[in-house]
Amino acid sequence: MLNALYKKCLELAAHKSSKFFLGIVSFVESSFFPIPPDVMIIPMVFAKKKEFIKIFLIATIFSVLGGIFGYFLGSFFFDFASEIISIYGYEDKILKIKNDLNEGTGFYAWFGILFLAGFTPLPYKVFTIASGLVGFNLLIFIIVSIISRGLRFFIISFLSYKFGYLFTEFMNKHGSKWFTIIGVVLVFIFAVVIYILKHTS
Template structure:
């Protein structure tokens, strides 16, 4: 099952419009999209290692542009647009946690959210809601997102074709491990 999906993803990664898809995904992932950019960036960097740095730069640029849009939503449209949407998807607690993290760690929370798998979108909108200084927000986002995406692209470029063959060999096992971990995490966090 996963090997077929992997083959399809690699085919998409080689598509002529893949950079456009990557840019759109990076932009909307910083606002509301639940699928991380890495899912698109990694196969693209594997499929075309000579363009890995370009793809990482593209992902970084559009992710930060999306973050600015998320910031603007939180800043200017919290009450009429964002808050009702947050309530409808049950993210109220996540916003409260984000606000607490901002109070506790300040700007470092943007770096942590932009580099790690923590939902960056929650912090882009919350930064706007809390009216965080814009220039530090942009600089920290550029550094965090850039480090993350260039690391992913670099690993794929470094691994190249041998990594692609190894991934193809183990993709079904890795896929089922991920499913198992997701189910375990769901039960762990829903207690």
């Protein structure tokens, strides 16, 4: 099933209306679809190198809009949201963070997790839905999504433009690992900055 969807996304990347389909895939991936937009972004940039910024913007904008849709799924359709979260096995983790948020703690933890979900191979859709489910601040959710998704898709688009098929080989072998490492480092830097600001004010 996943392999068939993957191949279909590759076919859509070569379609004359590929940007339209990229927008659709980016939107639905943020709420329930299992194949990430990266699958389309890389071959699209190969085919139209001068449009790599437009491709990255389409993926980012529609991914964030899809994330907002996922947020409202979590807010208003509890049973459906819980079913999607349970598929990925995150029920206990989400419940714990919801309790922490209700008790006034856990905000920064969720902030960091949401960033990592948008930037790394973590299932972003689970955390868009869960953000609505736990009542995380919508404005902050949108800002974090724009930064994490935008940074991820810009890196993929730019490096595809710059290095071509060498980048494809790198992504296939090491992509998940390095996006995770970079994401964790960025969250760590953010945590250190917050800590310093709190203790110097």
